[in-house]
Amino acid sequence: MTRLCASTLARLPQSVRRPAYDRARLAPGIVHLGLGAFARAHLAEYTEDALERRFDAWGILGASLKRPDQRDRLKPQDGLYTLLKRAPEGPGLRVIGAVLDVLVAPEDPVALLKRLIAPETRIVSLTVTEKGYCHDPATGRLDPAHPDIRHDLEKPDAPRSAVGILVAGLRLRRKEGLGPFTALCCDNLPANGHVLRGLACDFAALSDDRLSSWIEANGAFPATMVDRIVPATTEADIAEVATLIGLDDSAPVIGEPFRQWAIEDVFAAGRPAWDQVGAQMVSEVAPFEFMKLRMLNGAHSSLAYLGYLAGHETVAEASGDAVLARFLAGLWAEIAPTVPAPQGVALADYAKALLARFQNPAIRHRTWQIAMDGSQKLPQRLLGTIRDRLKAGAPIDHLALGVAAWMRYVTGIDEKGASIDVRDPLAAELQRRAGAAGRNAEALMRNLTGIEAIFGRDLPGEERFTRPVAAHLAALFDRGARATAASLG
Structure with missing residues (x-):
């Protein structure tokens, strides 16, 4: 079966919704760490909606922090994938176009850091699960003894933890005289923006007090609340999507129709028009x-x-x-x-x-x-x-x-x-x-x-x-x- 990609979009059945903007003009503005199923069914769909409502340079570059699987599935598809929404009354199908590329941090950490210091990168978002923050969940503080944190302190130019990557990017932006990007946590952590700010400052202070102070004074870490049930994609799901769209898609995601996103409206360098497509921009999340x-x-x-x-x-x-x-x-x-x-x-x-x-x-x-x-x-x-x-x-x-x-x-x-x-x-x-x-x-x-x-x-x-x-x-x-x-x- 022919694979889903940019050149085969026209073959999709009329019932399948597809990008309603010119993807060739889409430039990256968001780097997302941990491009798993939830991010592709939640943040990416909100961003897709925002691009259709008000087009701007808000394409997404994903970054896998451990394995190349996601890159290997998405790259042959030009970043395209199907979101299958399962409802009691029947499925809804949509091809998401907001994801432009996927990097694999362990293969080339320098390439990821270059993306973080690119002036067009205005948001670095994260879905790395609770354990990906290398912290003590009882206190919310950084665990300096965590093996990934110790590694990143010893090798700051080749970080492997989400916190280490964020701080390395902010350190290089400060060195280049650039303002910070917005660090947007989309994981289920209490006060997730506040926690992420604290972890970044804690990590920076272990090697550079001035960097820690700069992050504290200038960094933007909005709190968020995300909600959508996104089951793990099975082989049966992949086969069903292929039947429904008439193309082979190696990276579909499955979600319920319901979605919710409350975001503290504190951004360092702008954001997509998420507020116009259902996200709740609030003063207190x-x-x-x-x-x-x-x-x-x-x-x-x-x-x-x-x-x-x-x-x-x-x-x-x-x-x-x-x-x-x-x-x-x-x-x-x-x-x-x-x-x-x-x-x-x-x-x-x-x-x-x-x-x-x-x-x-x-x-x-x-x-x-x-x-x-x-x-x-x-x-x-x-x-x-x-x-x-x-x-x-x-x-x-x-x-x-x-x-x-x-x-x-x-x-x-x-x-x-x-x-x-x-x-x-x-x-x-x-x-x-x-x-x-x-x-x-x-x-x-x-x-x-x-x-x-x-x-x-x-x-x-x-x-x-x-x-x-x-x-x-x-x-x-x-x-x-x-x-x-x-x-x-």
């Missing part, structure tokens, strides 16, 4: 971010662990299980009192919309995929809510079950005795501690809460937390995830 982090992400993670253990492959299957749907309702009832509603938002309606999104049968978002990197996600998604509930003297039964389900999951053995592929930066440590405890729920809870980077110093000694977690964990071992969730009513 925190209320939106906080709501999403606790109500969507907290529920997503809890459902992923329980759903996986209960034998559900996808979020739609798990949330369609009446027992787990009741669990979600109880979980949201515990979370909502800790969330100040953003202006114009009713939290009960938001929870109802979340359940409908989770239950969209057209989206196959795997529970295993969401379960990844739990040690990095738990502090923000569940433990902060738990601390607020404990401070208020409120029960945490459903929240504690979410934590217990994570603990049961990271033992690496499911309810049928099969191995679980636990993907986590702390996987070896988690499995060492879990192995030492065996099926002793109390011992497992103590061993895992002893990881200070996850649970801090307060929660391991808080009986109102440890008691229900241990009890739920024992029930998960004895009766399984579904029966344990059902026992909460």
Whole structure:
């Protein structure tokens, strides 16, 4: 089958939306670190819409920080790929043209740094996941002992971490007398712009206090809140897209119709017209971010662990299980009192919309995929809510079950005795501690809460937390995830 590329766009069926501007005139203005599926289904589509609304030099150059896979898929397609939006009423298809090229940082770090100091580069955006920031998720501060950070301090002209790359670019721009680019974090981190600014300044201060001060005084690090469910693309998805568009596309992305993007409107050198295509440009992102982090992400993670253990492959299957749907309702009832509603938002309606999104049968978002990197996600998604509930003297039964389900999951053995592929930066440590405890729920809870980077110093000694977690964990071992969730009513 003929491959999707610039010369084959005209062969697309009329039902497939394609770039409505002259791509030959498109110049790069954004460098995006970590051009994975989410960025291509979210930032790139918003940028595509903005280019159609008000054309300007806002093409995207992607940068892969580890592997060449994305470059190898996109380059033969001239950067083009299909966004397949899955809705209950049927699929929607669109070819995205905003991505112009993809660099591979490990192959040629100098080429990436040259792009960062090019005057036309006005925004450097990031989706590198929580673990890509080389920080302590409990404190939000840089981990100077992280191997990638140590490497980048020793080899500043060949950085491999996202923070090291950003600071190297800013250092060279300062040296060249250029103003800074805007560093736009699009990952699910609390106060992500503030955190990224702190990490950049912390990193710079390890070698150059004056650079750190310059970044602090001149840098632009807008906070953002991003939202769209984007499952991992499967071989079946690739085959379906080829059938629907009549061309071979090696790099399609799958997404739900819903999308949301709240952005603090603080940019150093302009931005695309995202505000004209649905993005919310706000003075304060925190209320939106906080709501999403606790109500969507907290529920997503809890459902992923329980759903996986209960034998559900996808979020739609798990949330369609009446027992787990009741669990979600109880979980949201515990979370909502800790969330100040953003202006114009009713939290009960938001929870109802979340359940409908989770239950969209057209989206196959795997529970295993969401379960990844739990040690990095738990502090923000569940433990902060738990601390607020404990401070208020409120029960945490459903929240504690979410934590217990994570603990049961990271033992690496499911309810049928099969191995679980636990993907986590702390996987070896988690499995060492879990192995030492065996099926002793109390011992497992103590061993895992002893990881200070996850649970801090307060929660391991808080009986109102440890008691229900241990009890739920024992029930998960004895009766399984579904029966344990059902026992909460």
